[in-house]
Amino acid sequence: MNRTIKQWTLSKRPEAVPTEDCFALVEHDLPELKDNQVRIKTHFFSVDPGMRSRLNGDSYAAALPLGNVIESAGIGEIVESTSSRYAVGDMVMGGLGWTQGLVQGDRGLQKLDPALFDDEVRMTAAIGILGVPGLTAWFGLQDLGRPESGETIVISSAAGPVGATTGQLAKSMGLNVVGIAGGEEKCRYVTQLGFDKVIDYKAETDLVQAIKKACPDGVDIYFDNVGGDMLDAAIVNMRIRGRIVVSGQISEYNRPTPVGIRHTTQFITHRLSMAGLVVYDYANRFTDAQAAMAKLIRAGSLVYSEDISQGIEGAPQAFIGLFNGNNHGRRLIQIS
Amino acid sequence: MNRTIKQWTLSKRPEAVPTEDCFALVEHDLPELKDNQVRIKTHFFSVDPGMRSRLNGDSYAAALPLGNVIESAGIGEIVESTSSRYAVGDMVMGGLGWTQGLVQGDRGLQKLDPALFDDEVRMTAAIGILGVPGLTAWFGLQDLGRPESGETIVISSAAGPVGATTGQLAKSMGLNVVGIAGGEEKCRYVTQLGFDKVIDYKAETDLVQAIKKACPDGVDIYFDNVGGDMLDAAIVNMRIRGRIVVSGQISEYNRPTPVGIRHTTQFITHRLSMAGLVVYDYANRFTDAQAAMAKLIRAGSLVYSEDISQGIEGAPQAFIGLFNGNNHGRRLIQIS
Numbered sequence: 001m002n003r004t005i006k007q008w009t010l011s012k013r014p015e016a017v018p019t020e021d022c023f024a025l026v027e028h029d030l031p032e033l034k035d036n037q038v039r040i041k042t043h044f045f046s047v048d049p050g051m052r053s054r055l056n057g058d059s060y061a062a063a064l065p066l067g068n069v070i071e072s073a074g075i076g077e078i079v080e081s082t083s084s085r086y087a088v089g090d091m092v093m094g095g096l097g098w099t100q101g102l103v104q105g106d107r108g109l110q111k112l113d114p115a116l117f118d119d120e121v122r123m124t125a126a127i128g129i130l131g132v133p134g135l136t137a138w139f140g141l142q143d144l145g146r147p148e149s150g151e152t153i154v155i156s157s158a159a160g161p162v163g164a165t166t167g168q169l170a171k172s173m174g175l176n177v178v179g180i181a182g183g184e185e186k187c188r189y190v191t192q193l194g195f196d197k198v199i200d201y202k203a204e205t206d207l208v209q210a211i212k213k214a215c216p217d218g219v220d221i222y223f224d225n226v227g228g229d230m231l232d233a234a235i236v237n238m239r240i241r242g243r244i245v246v247s248g249q250i251s252e253y254n255r256p257t258p259v260g261i262r263h264t265t266q267f268i269t270h271r272l273s274m275a276g277l278v279v280y281d282y283a284n285r286f287t288d289a290q291a292a293m294a295k296l297i298r299a300g301s302l303v304y305s306e307d308i309s310q311g312i313e314g315a316p317q318a319f320i321g322l323f324n325g326n327n328h329g330r331r332l333i334q335i336s
Numbered sequence: 337m338n339r340t341i342k343q344w345t346l347s348k349r350p351e352a353v354p355t356e357d358c359f360a361l362v363e364h365d366l367p368e369l370k371d372n373q374v375r376i377k378t379h380f381f382s383v384d385p386g387m388r389s390r391l392n393g394d395s396y397a398a399a400l401p402l403g404n405v406i407e408s409a410g411i412g413e414i415v416e417s418t419s420s421r422y423a424v425g426d427m428v429m430g431g432l433g434w435t436q437g438l439v440q441g442d443r444g445l446q447k448l449d450p451a452l453f454d455d456e457v458r459m460t461a462a463i464g465i466l467g468v469p470g471l472t473a474w475f476g477l478q479d480l481g482r483p484e485s486g487e488t489i490v491i492s493s494a495a496g497p498v499g500a501t502t503g504q505l506a507k508s509m510g511l512n513v514v515g516i517a518g519g520e521e522k523c524r525y526v527t528q529l530g531f532d533k534v535i536d537y538k539a540e541t542d543l544v545q546a547i548k549k550a551c552p553d554g555v556d557i558y559f560d561n562v563g564g565d566m567l568d569a570a571i572v573n574m575r576i577r578g579r580i581v582v583s584g585q586i587s588e589y590n591r592p593t594p595v596g597i598r599h600t601t602q603f604i605t606h607r608l609s610m611a612g613l614v615v616y617d618y619a620n621r622f623t624d625a626q627a628a629m630a631k632l633i634r635a636g637s638l639v640y641s642e643d644i645s646q647g648i649e650g651a652p653q654a655f656i657g658l659f660n661g662n663n664h665g666r667r668l669i670q671i672s
Contacts, residue, residue: 276609
C-alpha cells in the first residue's frame with residue numbers, strides 16, 4: 001500500500017498576483033491510522049480565488065502558516081478506515097486540500113450518495129454548483145439581491161462559476177440579465193447560458209457608458225465578483241433603491257492598497273444598499289438550496305461548466321490563471 | 337403695506353466650498369395676490385448642508401437655476417390671504433427659501449398649531465429636530481441602523497443637528513454611543529448630550545486607531561454624515577454584520593472628484609451592509625415620529641440646540657460656515 005503522496009504547500013507569501021515559487025510540491029508519508037480516522041484518496045480538488053486572501057491572512061480567516069498544505073474543497077474515496085462512520089469505498093467531500101491523499105479524523109466530512117448523481121448532476125457538482133460557488137450565487141441573489149421579475153441585474157465575472165450560476169438563476173426568475181466578462185470566448189459562453197446581454201470589458205474603454213448602453217433604464221441589482229472600478233461604474237448606473245451584492249472582489253485581492261469606490265453620495269441620492277456575504281452563514285439552508293438547484297439542473301434551466309485539469313502538478317498554474325482572467329467555469333484538478 | 341423684500345439668489349455656481357460671491361442679495365417687489373394665494377412674512381429659515389448639491393445640480397434634484405432664490409425650510413406668518421385655507425395671523429412651515437417674504441399658492445404649506453409648542457418644544461423645532469434633520473436621525477437609525485440594546489454606534493458630525501439627535505435616540509435605546517466631532521467646544525457639547533465617548537478628529541492623526549481605541553470591541557452601527565476617509569476608517573472597525581447608515585457625505589459635496597472608500601472587501605469578510613436614505617421617502621410616517629420625538633423632548637431625554645443668527649444679510653456666511661466645520665446645532669436665520 002503506497003502511503004507516500006504529493007501535496008502542495010505554501011513556501012512564500014505572495015506580494016501581488018501569486019507566482020509559482022510561492023508553492024512547493026512536497027512528498028509526504030501518510031501516518032498509520034489511529035482510532036476513528038480515515039485515509040482518503042483524493043479524486044478532485046478545486047482551485048478557488050477566495051483562497052488568495054488566506055495566503056496573506058488579510059481576510060476573516062487567519063493566514064495559512066508557511067509550510068501548510070494549500071486548502072481547498074475536494075472529493076475523495078475512503079481507502080482505509082478505523083471509523084464506524086466510513087467504510088472503504090465510500091465517497092466523501094470536505095476540505096481536503098491540494099493533496100493526493102490525507103489521513104484525518106472522521107469529522108468534517110460529508111458522505112456523498114452516488115445514487116444522487118448521474119450524467120446531469122455529476123459528483124463534482126458537490127464542490128461546484130451545489131458547493132460554495134453555487135450556494136454563494138443562490139443566497140447572494142435571493143437574500144441580498146431580493147430580485148423581482150422584470151428587474152435588471154448586472155453580474156460581473158459572469159463566466160465564472162458564481163456569476164454563471166447567478167445569471168441563470170436570475171433568468172429563471174424573470175429578470176433582465178446582463179453579464180460582464182473579458183474576451184470573446186467568455187462572452188460567447190455567457191450568451192449561450194441565456195444572458196440577455198453581455199459586456200466585454202476588455203473591448204470597452206468606458207465601463208460607465210458600456211453599462212449605461214446595455215441598461216438604458218438603469219440597474220436594479222449589481223452582483224459583484226470584481227470590485228474596484230467595475231463596482232464604481234455599476235454604482236453610478238444604479239436605479240433608485242438598487243441593491244449591490246458583494247460576492248467577491250477579485251480585482252482587490254492582489255493589490256497592496258485597495259482601490260475601492262468613489263461614488264458613496266449615490267447611496268443617499270439613489271437610496272442604494274450594498275451588502276456582502278460569506279456563504280457559510282447560510283449553512284442551515286444548504287440542503288434546501290442544493291435540492292432546488294439540482295431540480296433546475298435536471299430540468300435543463302441551470303447548466304454548469306467545469307474546467308478540469310489532470311494531475312496535481314498543475315494546481316499552482318491553474319490558481320494563478322484565475323487572476324489573469326482566464327477562468328471559465330469551475331476550475332478543478334483531477335487526481336487519477 | 338411694504339411689499340418690497342430682500343432675498344438671496346444664486347448668482348454663480350460654486351466650484352468647491354461656496355464663496356460669498358455665489359449669492360446676491362436682491363430687492364424684490366411682491367406681486368398682488370391672485371385667487372387662492374397667500375403672502376407670507378418669514379420668521380425663520382434654515383441653512384442646510386444638503387442645499388450644497390442643488391447649487392450645482394449633481395444630486396437627485398435638478399440644479400437650482402441661476403437667479404433663483406436659495407431654497408430652504410422656513411417658518412412664516414400669513415400676512416395677506418385670498419385663500420380659504422389660511423387666515424391672516426396663521427403660522428405656517430414650508431419651503432420658503434432665503435427670503436424676507438413671498439407670495440405663493442395655498443398648497444405645499446403646513447399650518448402650525450401654536451398650542452403644540454411651548455418653551456420645551458419651540459416652534460422652530462418644526463424645521464429642526466421635528467423636521468428634516470430630526471426625522472433623518474429617526475428613520476436612519478431605526479430603519480437602516482436596526483439598533484439593539486448593548487450595541488455600539490459611532491456617529492460622525494455628532495454636534496450637528498442630525499448627529500446630535502441620532503446619538504440621544506441611540507442612548508435612549510440602550511446603545512453605547514460614540515461621537516466624532518471637531519474641536520474642544522463641540523466635543524464638550526456632545527459629551528453634555530450624554531454620548532458615552534467623543535473623538536475629536538481635529539486632535540487625531542490616525543482615525544482608524546482613534547475609533548479602535550474608543551471602540552475596542554468594534555462598531556455595530558456607523559451613522560455617517562461625513563463620508564470619505566472618516567467612513568473608510570469606520571469600515572475597518574466594523575464588527576461582523578455591522579450596518580453603515582449613509583445619512584450625509586458632507587466631506588464629498590465640495591470636491592470636484594469624490595474620495596470615496598477603499599475597504600470594500602470588508603463587506604464580504606465582515607458581512608457589512610451600507611444603505612443611504614432620503615428622508616422624504618418616509619413621509620407617511622412623519623407624524624408618528626414627530627409625536628414620539630416631542631414626547632422624548634418633554635421627558636428631557638432629547639435636547640436640541642439651535643444656532644440662530646439675526647437678519648437675512650448673514651445667510652451666506654452661515655451657510656459657508658457649515659463646510660468649515662463651525663456649526664453647532666441646527667443653524668437658523670431669524671428675520672425680525
